Amino acid sequence: MPQQLQNTAYVGGLSNPPVVSAQAFRAAMNAMARPGRTEEINGAIPPDGISVAAGSLLLTLCDPETGVYLAPDVDSEVLRGWLAFHTGAPIVAAEQADFALGSWAALTPLDRFRIGTPEYPDRSATLIVEVPGFGAPNAVLSGPGIKDAAKMALPDLAAFQNNTLLYPLGVDFFFTCGTQVAALPRSTQISAEA
């Protein structure tokens, strides 16, 4: 392994893990509890090509007990090394993943991921979708965590609506861009913006 790659794996971790991960988790929890709302999250400096938000989520939530799937567009020796050093999380296939990282195009189709079982719907994957930005909203959200209605830009509508139909099974999503994170749990009802 070239010197450059080795060094990259060791830098960019959480500076003060107990405090920084607590703050990152609160951002993630607020996002998951209020679908469509963006929160600031930072702490980690992941290798090039991965957002600070996605890197911070991975370091906050992943450890040797969670399998991580890296979609082809983000998978690299550098990222694998970085995750291995900072979290110890095993890299697994999509079908076994607890967490998955990639762009929307690279993560689809969704039916590869675990959706839980009727007795244990929590045994399902959480997808971290890297998005280019939180642009003009194309979806109207309602359900738990949303007072009346919320609006959000989603990379697709049908795939998320189908995921909602599986409720209480299904996968849950984080969307990351720069230092921002938003979430879409399986409980959210989605309709097209009029």
Added chain:
Amino acid sequence: MSDYNFAYLDEQTKRMIRRAILKGLAVPGYQVPFASREMPMPYGWGTGGVQVSAASLTPDDTLKVIDQGADDTTNAVSIRKFFEKTAGVETTEETEKASIIQTRHRIPEAELTEDQILVYQVPIPEPLRFLEPRETETRKMHALQEYGLMHVKLYEDISQHGAIATAYAYPVKVEGRYVMDPSPIPKFDNPKMEMAAIQLFGAGREQRIYAVPPYTKVVSLDFEDYPFEASKADHACDLCAAKDSYLDEVILDDAGNRMFVCSDTDYCRSRRDAGHTGRLGEEAA
């Protein structure tokens, strides 16, 4: 600087609890199993709530702990001290100033805001447990939404007592899907569960975490002809004269004299500070 890791728990444990909280928020009312740890206090003293609070706290938080509404009982004081020592966070008795409120069996009277988190201590998280002791069966019942047994129990209340006699831990249905135990809060508090704050539930001994996101529909189970009623003692508080708060009955002497006081001590104190005085208010002051 204390010699504890921030908020006592080790980082791996916090990650495990945090993952459970996120799945709990994604499936409101569903009980997520988690690997509950031994805490430096006995089971039944809020170890579930303490673990959820520890995983949620940041150094910027202000923590309030209540036990049956009171800030000054043993359980509340010891948990508050625990986090003062292990997390170094600010603590308060004022509901409005708190960002995280850990509670045993009450919801504060003051309306909670979007910036607050309410953490419940839960003894028995499974609402069907006293009807069906086997976990394998109750899991199936939740999976199949087989909640007929719970309605039979409420019906038996009516046939024996003429009304639904369940007064606390009154079962609710969350977002039309999961029947959930709201922890042993009085049913007076049930309507408050549709709130702006995040609600997290931790059961340490039973190793379950569940959650209710803000504005989630929380409906108390009932019948068309016996609708749910949020009841309280039909009195005003004897210290602050509040008619809208949940009251504790206190026996004063052997002659049967009694008084009713707000169970939420902070609410009662803030009303008395504002000049409200109840029947026995001046004697108490």
